[in-house]
Amino acid sequence: MDLVELLQQAQRLTNETKMDTEMPRVERTISQVLQATQELHSRVTQTGTNDLQAHILLGSKGVDLPILSQKLESLSARKSFEPLDPVTDTDVQGYLKNERENAILSVIEETNRSIFDAVELQKWRCVYAEWGEEKEVLLNALVGPRPEIFPDLQCQTVSTTLADNPLPFSRLLDNMQKKYAERIKAYNEANGQGSQRENLVATFAKLSEKFDDEHVQEMWGVLEYMADVTPLVRTTDPIHTRQTAPQFIQQARTYLERRYKTYMNTVVQKNLLVAARGGIPNTYNLVSSYVGVNFHLPRSLVGLEDISDGKPLWPLIYYSLRSGDLAAAIQFLRESGTCPDLLKLMLLQKRGDTETPTSKIETTLKLEYNNKLRICNDPYKKAVFAIVLTCDPHDGHVELMRTIDDFLWLQLSILRLNDKRHYDIEQLTYPGLQSLILDKYGENYFNAREKAPLYFQVLALTGQFESAIEFLSRTDTNRPHAVHMAIALNELCMLGTPSSVAAPLLSCEPDDPAPMKRLNLVRLIVMYAKGFEQTDTAQAMQYYYLLRNFRDAKGNNVMLNCVCDMLVENSDDQMLALVFGYEDHTDTGNLIGGIFSEFPNLDCDKYTLAGKVGDDLAERSNFESAIRLYFIAGQLDKALRLACSLISQVVHQPQRPGSLRDRLCDIIITLDSLLAVRKTDLESHILTTYSMLTQLMRFFDLVHAGQPRLASDVLAKNRLIPANSAEVDECVGNLKRMGPDIIRVLPDVMLAAMDIIYDEYVKTKGNSGQPSEYGVEDSNEALEATLRHLRGRAKALTNMAASVPYRMPNQTNQRLVQLEILMH
Numbered sequence: 001m002d003l004v005e006l007l008q009q010a011q012r013l014t015n016e017t018k019m020d021t022e023m024p025r026v027e028r029t030i031s032q033v034l035q036a037t038q039e040l041h042s043r044v045t046q047t048g049t050n051d052l053q054a055h056i057l058l059g060s061k062g063v064d065l066p067i068l069s070q071k072l073e074s075l076s077a078r079k080s081f082e083p084l085d086p087v088t089d090t091d092v093q094g095y096l097k098n099e100r101e102n103a104i105l106s107v108i109e110e111t112n113r114s115i116f117d118a119v120e121l122q123k124w125r126c127v128y129a130e131w132g133e134e135k136e137v138l139l140n141a142l143v144g145p146r147p148e149i150f151p152d153l154q155c156q157t158v159s160t161t162l163a164d165n166p167l168p169f170s171r172l173l174d175n176m177q178k179k180y181a182e183r184i185k186a187y188n189e190a191n192g193q194g195s196q197r198e199n200l201v202a203t204f205a206k207l208s209e210k211f212d213d214e215h216v217q218e219m220w221g222v223l224e225y226m227a228d229v230t231p232l233v234r235t236t237d238p239i240h241t242r243q244t245a246p247q248f249i250q251q252a253r254t255y256l257e258r259r260y261k262t263y264m265n266t267v268v269q270k271n272l273l274v275a276a277r278g279g280i281p282n283t284y285n286l287v288s289s290y291v292g293v294n295f296h297l298p299r300s301l302v303g304l305e306d307i308s309d310g311k312p313l314w315p316l317i318y319y320s321l322r323s324g325d326l327a328a329a330i331q332f333l334r335e336s337g338t339c340p341d342l343l344k345l346m347l348l349q350k351r352g353d354t355e356t357p358t359s360k361i362e363t364t365l366k367l368e369y370n371n372k373l374r375i376c377n378d379p380y381k382k383a384v385f386a387i388v389l390t391c392d393p394h395d396g397h398v399e400l401m402r403t404i405d406d407f408l409w410l411q412l413s414i415l416r417l418n419d420k421r422h423y424d425i426e427q428l429t430y431p432g433l434q435s436l437i438l439d440k441y442g443e444n445y446f447n448a449r450e451k452a453p454l455y456f457q458v459l460a461l462t463g464q465f466e467s468a469i470e471f472l473s474r475t476d477t478n479r480p481h482a483v484h485m486a487i488a489l490n491e492l493c494m495l496g497t498p499s500s501v502a503a504p505l506l507s508c509e510p511d512d513p514a515p516m517k518r519l520n521l522v523r524l525i526v527m528y529a530k531g532f533e534q535t536d537t538a539q540a541m542q543y544y545y546l547l548r549n550f551r552d553a554k555g556n557n558v559m560l561n562c563v564c565d566m567l568v569e570n571s572d573d574q575m576l577a578l579v580f581g582y583e584d585h586t587d588t589g590n591l592i593g594g595i596f597s598e599f600p601n602l603d604c605d606k607y608t609l610a611g612k613v614g615d616d617l618a619e620r621s622n623f624e625s626a627i628r629l630y631f632i633a634g635q636l637d638k639a640l641r642l643a644c645s646l647i648s649q650v651v652h653q654p655q656r657p658g659s660l661r662d663r664l665c666d667i668i669i670t671l672d673s674l675l676a677v678r679k680t681d682l683e684s685h686i687l688t689t690y691s692m693l694t695q696l697m698r699f700f701d702l703v704h705a706g707q708p709r710l711a712s713d714v715l716a717k718n719r720l721i722p723a724n725s726a727e728v729d730e731c732v733g734n735l736k737r738m739g740p741d742i743i744r745v746l747p748d749v750m751l752a753a754m755d756i757i758y759d760e761y762v763k764t765k766g767n768s769g770q771p772s773e774y775g776v777e778d779s780n781e782a783l784e785a786t787l788r789h790l791r792g793r794a795k796a797l798t799n800m801a802a803s804v805p806y807r808m809p810n811q812t813n814q815r816l817v818q819l820e821i822l823m824h
Contacts, residue, residue, distance in 0.1 A: 136443070172535050176211055180484050181539040183207060187491075188545050192600040200488035201227045208481075215453035216481060219472075222457045223465075223485055225255045232493040239496040239516050242463050243430060249412055252461040256409040257324030264290045264323065283325035284332075291315050303377040306338055313338070314380035318400070321387055322409065326350050329384075341365055346388060365389055383410070390414045393428035404446075404454065408461055411436075434462050435515045443471070452478060465489055466496050466519035470506045473524060483528045486521050487546060497521050501552050522550050522558055533566050537578055538595050540566070545599050557603050560612065563596070567613045571625040580606050580632050591632065607633050618642060624660075627667055636674055640686050643667055647693040648741035652748035654704045661697075668694060689739040692718060696745060700752065708756040721753050722796040732803050746804070747812040754797050758819045761790045787823075794820045 058065045173181060183203055191197065205220040229247045232238060242248055261283070268275045268289045274296050275289035291311050295301055306313035313336045320329035330350060333343050345361050369385045369392070376382050379399035386392045393414055401407050416427045437458055448455035452472065459468035465485075473482035489495040498507050501522040508517050525543050533540035541563065550558040567579065581594030596606040604612075614629030623642040630639035643664070650661040671690070675682075695718050702711035715721045720742075722731045735743065764786050798816050801808050 133444075171531055173532055173539060177480050177532075178539075179207060179210065180204070180480060181536075181542065184484075184487070184546070185539070185542045188542055188599070192598075197491065199227075200484075200491050204484050204488055219453050219456050219460075219481065220485075222255065222460050223489075226251050226460055226463075226465075227489065227492060227494060234493050236493070237496070238494050239512055239518065242494075242496075243513050243516065248463045249415055249430060252463070253409060253412045254324060255461065256405050256412070257322065259405065260409070261286070261323040264319070267293060282328070283320060283323055284328040287316055287319045287323060287325075287328060287332075290319060305376075305378045305381055306336060308336065312378075312380070314378055314384055317384050318380045318387075321384065321413070322406075342385070342388060349388070362389060366391060386410075387413045390416050390427065393432075404458060408458065412461075430463070431513055431515070434464055437462050438464060438467060438515050464516070465494065466506065466517045469519055469524075470517070473505075479528065483524055486519060486524055490521050490546075495519060495521060501550055501558055522547055526562060529562075534570055537566070537575065541579075541595050541599075548599075548602060559602070560604065560609060563609065564613050564616050567629075568616050568620065568622075571613070571617060571622070571629065573628075576628060576632065580610060611635050611638075614638065624663065624667075631670060631674070636671070636678065637682055637686060639671065640682065640690050643671060644686070644689050644693055644739070644741045647690075647697065648744045651693060651696050651745050652700055652752070655701065665697075668697075685737070685739060688737075689741050692720070692738065692742055693745070696720075696749060699749070703752050703756070708759065712753070712756055715749070715753060720749065722793075722800055724792050725796045725799055728796055728800045728803055731800055732805075735804060743806055746806075747809055750797055750801060751812060751815060754794060754816055754819050757790050757793050757797070758823065761787065761794075761823050764790065791820075791823050794823050 054065055058068075183200075187198060187200060187203075201220075201224050205217075205224040208217045208220040211217070226248065229245075229251060232241060264286055268277055268286065271293045274293050276292060277285065277289040279285045288311065295304075295312055295315065296310075301307055301312060304312040304314065313332065316332045317329045320326070320332060326346065327350060330343065330346050333339065333346065341361050341364055345358060345365065348358055365385065366389060369382075369389065373382050373385055379397060382395070383397045383400055386395065386397070387410070391414065393411070396407075397410060401410070411428065411433050414428055415430055415433065443449070443455060446455045446458065448471065452475065456468045456472050459465075459471065469482045469486050469489075472478045472485070486495055490497070496512075496516065496518045498509065498518045498520055501520065503518070503520050503523075505520050505523050506517050507520065508514075512518065525547060529540040529543040544559045544562040544566075547558040547562065552558055552561060563579070567575065577594075579594055579596050581591040581597060583591055591606065594606055596609060610629045611633035614626045614633060614635065617623075617626035617629060618638070623646050627639045627642050627646075630636070630642070646660065646664055647668075650659070650664065653659070653661050655661060672694075675687075695714055699711050699714040702708075702714065716723060719727075719731060719734060722728045735746070764783065794816075798820050801813055801816055
């Protein structure tokens with residue numbers, strides 16, 4: 001652009017800016033323009049470019065930004081949400097407005113607080129839930145030390161969420177538990193009578209039909225089918241037998257095959273038109289109809305090989321194997337005329353021929369499987385080869401796995417048990433499948449918390465009874481079923497238990513094959529029965545009777561230990577009568593009835609048990625209850641020892657209703673009646689101590705009753721306290737022959753005797769100066785003689801206190817000396 005064009009544009013702009021009205025034109029010099037520019041620059045640098053842009057933007061919209069900023073600064077958000085100040089009472093409209101606004105603000109504030117609290121609570125719930133899952137994963141991942149590293153370790157602990165200690169509260173049995181308990185009682189009674197043992201698994205499985213719970217019935221059904229094998233003997237280890245015997249694998253396969261056959265029947269019955277079922281009702285026709293239902297559409301045949309008559313061959317063979325009918329699969333394969341080597345191998349397997357060599361045929365088929373079938377598009381053909389050859393466990397055959405039953409059946413079908421031959425393809429073993437289910441997949445994979453019956457069935461079908469029962473016992477709802485499953489399996493010698501009854505609930509021993517565990521049946525039953533042993537004692541003892549063949553580390557019978565613990569916790573008269581029976585007053589005093597008498601073939605009778613419980617109570621210093629148990633056991637010597645110990649503690653106390661001293665009076669009455677019958681087998685010094693303590697009880701009763709003369713006669717009769725100084729040595733000698741229980745009460749006896757002497761001294765001295773029928777002089781002489789006699793008795797007491805070979809309490813000596821001084 002040249003200067004001419006620039007001049008023209010400037011003139012054009014000048015003409016456009018001209019206005020109709022004459023306005024004075026503003027002309028600025030160069031210095032004025034420079035000054036204005038500097039002012040504008042200084043303003044921009046002070047307020048910043050952002051403020052300038054804000055001014056320009058808001059100014060174009062007609063907003064004055066400085067004034068708006070001042071208004072915003074004058075606002076206070078805090079004050080806007082605070083309760084408004086109250087107005088005067090006369091301003092009704094203002095008062096109502098103020099109250100309305102205050103109510104709105106209070107609702108807003110309360111809602112905000114409640115929302116914050118709810119969010120905080122939900123946050124911590126999620127945190128605790130996630131941490132609980134993480135802890136469970138960590139516990140499940142824990143493994144015990146290997147025996148080669150710690151050779152002295154005999155047992156390793158397996159984590160469990162069930163507490164090892166029994167529940168601290170008692171509860172009544174519900175209807176379901178009562179039904180279980182009735183069957184346990186009937187089973188124990190039948191064993192006591194020598195009858196043939198019934199199969200408790202079958203009994204409980206039939207009983208579960210009355211629970212109206214489909215999941216419980218399924219769990220018992222699985223366990224019943226898995227336990228329906230050749231009976232085991234108690235001399236064999238259930239864990240090692242289960243791992244080496246193929247019958248458990250076969251039972252699991254058969255169960256899954258029968259269940260799938262039932263499913264196929266259901267599908268065919270719902271689609272009779274498409275199934276076109278006919279002919280003899282057998283597996284062959286059932287599979288043909290089932291395949292016809294599933295593959296009647298042309299698109300369902302895409303990718304499948306060897307199709308004849310509109311039905312694919314390999315699904316027919318697969319579903320025949322899936323339903324457990326190898327003969328039907330052979331018939332389908334023979335009719336197709338394909339794969340003669342596979343047909344020959346299946347025929348040998350059907351006949352169970354172990355003499356005919358099959359390695360050449362298997363090698364040929366394995367080569368075909370590796371070279372062709374691994375990339376085959378027909379999943380059914382690949383699965384049939386894998387099942388017949390029992391190979392390729394790493395191929396999950398996901399196209400055919402619709403349920404967990406399908407997965408389990410396929411894994412069980414490709415197992416090789418005790419096969420020592422070498423194969424190019426890695427084989428799946430029974431322990432390997434168990435580890436896959438328990439360790440690799442675990443509870444989280446199966447969502448065991450919400451699908452406990454499913455996870456139990458998976459563990460049970462893979463022969464892991466102990467882990468399945470332990471998992472089931474973690475919840476209160478399923479714990480009764482778990483306990484009775486463990487009992488039933490143990491009675492069939494099919495439950496693996498640890499060598500020590502003190503082991504954790506779930507543990508494994510060094511020789512156990514991984515991942516097998518052992519379930520502590522003793523701990524499980526005790527935990528279960530502890531919950532109702534105080535409310536349903538008879539039922540609890542029926543469960544304890546099941547533990548009669550278990551021994552603790554000391555060789556004691558576990559059942560007796562459980563009963564002892566129960567009686568130690570509650571040994572009132574009602575409980576003792578319930579367990580041991582009532583006294584037969586018409587006969588020799590023996591006990592009749594009692595729950596314990598109903599159990600035969602035990603190591604001891606109820607009298608021996610009572611003595612054992614008494615010993616336990618005595619160790620815990622519960623002497624009163626121990627004495628009652630010793631009465632039942634007929635152990636009077638122990639009862640006398642404890643009675644003497646108790647009497648010596650309270651003999652000097654006044655009688656109060658309900659006190660220990662009052663209760664001991666009843667015990668003394670019972671002891672006196674029993675001692676009247678038998679004394680010959682008791683030690684003489686125990687009898688002497690007991691007799692002396694009972695006399696001292698009478699002495700103190702007379703003292704507290706205000707009869708000092710009769711009380712003094714009791715002491716004089718028993719020669720325990722000297723009447724004068726000449727008898728001190730004799731009384732001290734008598735004390736040496738007495739037991740420590742008498743020595744313990746001697747200070748109280750001497751103080752009581754000194755108080756009697758002092759009171760008599762004061763009373764006698766108070767009667768001095770009164771004339772008698774013999775005259776005043778004779779009266780004073782008799783009174784003085786009485787006072788000398790009393791002072792002599794007091795002197796004898798202090799001498800005896802100083803002569804006894806025991807250290808008397810300082811307060812006793814001081815009191816005796818003080819009273820003696822007052823009498824002089």
